[in-house]
Each structure stands twice: as C-alpha cells, then as structure tokens.
Amino acid sequence: MLEEERLEAIAGYRILDTPPEAAYDRFTSIAASVVGAPIALFSVVDRDRIWHKSRVGLPDAQTARVEGFCASCMAHDGPWIIENAEADPRTAGHPLVTGAPGIRFYCGIPLLTGSGVRIGAFAVMDKAPRTVSAKEVSALTSVAGAVVHELEQRVAMNAALANYQAELVQREIREDHIRGLMREVTHRTKNILTVVLSMARHTGNTEQSVETYRTRLAERIEGLARTQDLIADQDWRGANLMELVARQVASFAHSEAQLRAAGDPLLVRPAAAQHIGMALQELSANAKRYGALSSPDGYVTLSWRRDRNPDCLRLFWREHGGPPVVVPDRTGFGHLLLERIVPQAMDGFGRVVFSPAGLGWQLEVPPGQVIA
Numbered sequence: 001m002l003e004e005e006r007l008e009a010i011a012g013y014r015i016l017d018t019p020p021e022a023a024y025d026r027f028t029s030i031a032a033s034v035v036g037a038p039i040a041l042f043s044v045v046d047r048d049r050i051w052h053k054s055r056v057g058l059p060d061a062q063t064a065r066v067e068g069f070c071a072s073c074m075a076h077d078g079p080w081i082i083e084n085a086e087a088d089p090r091t092a093g094h095p096l097v098t099g100a101p102g103i104r105f106y107c108g109i110p111l112l113t114g115s116g117v118r119i120g121a122f123a124v125m126d127k128a129p130r131t132v133s134a135k136e137v138s139a140l141t142s143v144a145g146a147v148v149h150e151l152e153q154r155v156a157m158n159a160a161l162a163n164y165q166a167e168l169v170q171r172e173i174r175e176d177h178i179r180g181l182m183r184e185v186t187h188r189t190k191n192i193l194t195v196v197l198s199m200a201r202h203t204g205n206t207e208q209s210v211e212t213y214r215t216r217l218a219e220r221i222e223g224l225a226r227t228q229d230l231i232a233d234q235d236w237r238g239a240n241l242m243e244l245v246a247r248q249v250a251s252f253a254h255s256e257a258q259l260r261a262a263g264d265p266l267l268v269r270p271a272a273a274q275h276i277g278m279a280l281q282e283l284s285a286n287a288k289r290y291g292a293l294s295s296p297d298g299y300v301t302l303s304w305r306r307d308r309n310p311d312c313l314r315l316f317w318r319e320h321g322g323p324p325v326v327v328p329d330r331t332g333f334g335h336l337l338l339e340r341i342v343p344q345a346m347d348g349f350g351r352v353v354f355s356p357a358g359l360g361w362q363l364e365v366p367p368g369q370v371i372a
Helices: 003-013 022-035 069-074 134-206 210-233 241-250 270-289 333-345
Strands: 039-045 049-056 062-064 080-082 105-112 118-126 259-262 299-308 311-320 349-355 358-365
Touching: 003 118, 003 134, 022 039, 022 049, 022 118, 022 134, 039 069, 069 080, 069 105, 069 118, 105 134, 118 134, 134 210, 134 270, 210 241, 210 270, 241 259, 241 270, 241 299, 270 299, 270 311, 270 333, 270 358, 333 349, 333 358
Parallel strands: 259 299
Antiparallel strands: 039 049, 039 118, 049 062, 080 105, 105 118, 299 311, 311 358, 349 358
C-alpha cells in the first residue's frame, strides 16, 4: 500500500489526536504488567510523527517519526525486538538511545488492520537491557490483536451509527413528505366536498324532478371523480389536458371518432383541471342529451392554443352533426357553470354560443392560472 493511501486509510479511522480512552489504556497497562516493562505504547504512525493513542511511563504524547522505534516496527511482518539498543547496530545511534529517555529494550508488534492497513505499533520498552520470552511475546501479540479488534469495532460502530443517523434523516424526510401529502389530501378533500355541496345546491335549484336531480348530480360527481383520478395519477402535480378531455368526453360518446381534439401537450394545474373537467363533463352530458353526441354521426371538436399577444390560453368546443340547437328559455346550472363559475375561478372569460350548426363554448384564461 502506498504511503498516501495508508495515511488516508488511517484518517478514516478517526483516531488521531483523540482524547485518551479507558479501553486502550487498559491494554497498555496489561502489556506493561505482562512483560514487566515500565513503558508501554499504542502508537499510530502519521506522516511526520508517531502519535501515542495510549501510553504508560512516557510523558510525551508524540515523537518525530524519524526518531521513533515504532515506525521501524510497523514495517515488519512480525514482532520487532531489540534487547540492547546501545549494542545493537540497528539502533546504537538512535536519538532515543543516545539521549533522553535512554531506551535500551524495545519489543513491538506491528498493528495491521483487517483491511490491510499498517497503522503503527503496540510496544513495550525499558531503559535497561533485557530479554523477553516467547510466552511474553505471544501474550503481547494477543493484546496487540485485541487493540486492533477494538479499533475495528469502533469503526464498525461509527459506520453503523452514521447509517442509523442517515436512516433517521431519510425517515424524517419521508415522514415530512407523508405529512405534506396528508395535508394535501385533507385540503383537497375539503375542497372537493365544497364543490360537491355547491353542485348539489345548484342542481337542486335548477332541476324540476327528483329523478332528474339524481341523474344530473350523479353525472357531475362522477365527472369530478374522473378528474381527481387523473390528478392523483400525476401525484397531484396536475393533469394532462388531452387525457382530461378524453376521459370526460369518452363517458358520453358512442365511439372515439366522436371526439376530435387538438392542441399542444399541456400539464394543467390541479385546481384548473378540476374546473375544466367540470366544464367538459357538463358540455359532454348536454351533447349526449341534446347535441352532437346524441347521434352516432355527430362529433365534437375541441382545440386549444396559446396566443402570445396578449398572453392568453384559448379553448374552443364545437359540436357538429347533431340535432338543431334549441336556445333554452332559462339559464340552468350548466350555463352558469360555463359562463361564470369556471371562467371566474381562473380569472378568465367564458361564452356559450347557441349556433344553428351546433353548440359552442369558448374559454379564455391567463396561462399562469392553468399551466402547471
């Protein structure tokens, strides 16, 4: 492993310059007791220094890398033992030997993590020459292994905690989204109920018989439901205008040929879709009873375009091939809906035309009120 990769891996353990911890201090105390040495270290070899995460019998928290024994120990595959550093040619001129603290004995175990990173050494030292038994080296190796295991456990625990915290954040985001959806559902439910109550009131004011009232009200509520289904399919972002037209007219047409629709693809705001859907349902139901959709040979053309000067969205409904148009002798709810309720809800203008060739309806609204 290259040195830069090694240092980057050590940084990932988040151990450098952290406060003393009882778990690691226990390991160094055990090592000092097992070998009977006055100094014990758990050292991490950084770029230019050797930093002691835990130490017994040594006042300094770090030493220069070039002056430390642990950097040399780390490079070995097994225990690195110096019984008399003053007489050993590998260490005779070392600053820690010729000067303070006057190290003579060193026994270190290189620390190699499960991912293959050489992070430093676990060592015992003495200021007097001495030997170390195979049993003591084995015990020291076991304690060093426990140090690495503790370190890996900390890393795993931190990763699990980070994942848990990330999951909490994601859960909070999901819950916020659900709460937002619930508020939206509550708002739309109240809005729909208001519309249904308005429909019931206006239908009751204009229809003469109970049977007609039930039929008209059921048709209008079903039309409202078709629009809401379409909006829900788009996660309440709006409704595709072409699909909205097709769904509303198809319920009253003999065949698809009776609807000829043309216009640019538009995603209509939920509120605008609700009002346009109500108008289309009313026009289609009327055409089925009295107009072009009452005959298999009749048809409806529906088109829309956006004019730039002035900026206006125009929608045109025309009936063709139906019975002669009869101008009603009174203004019913449908007429009121098409010329006042729907246009005014979108700050626009609506007009019903009773032409001999077939009934027509024109809607002009600001695009910002309609286009999602």
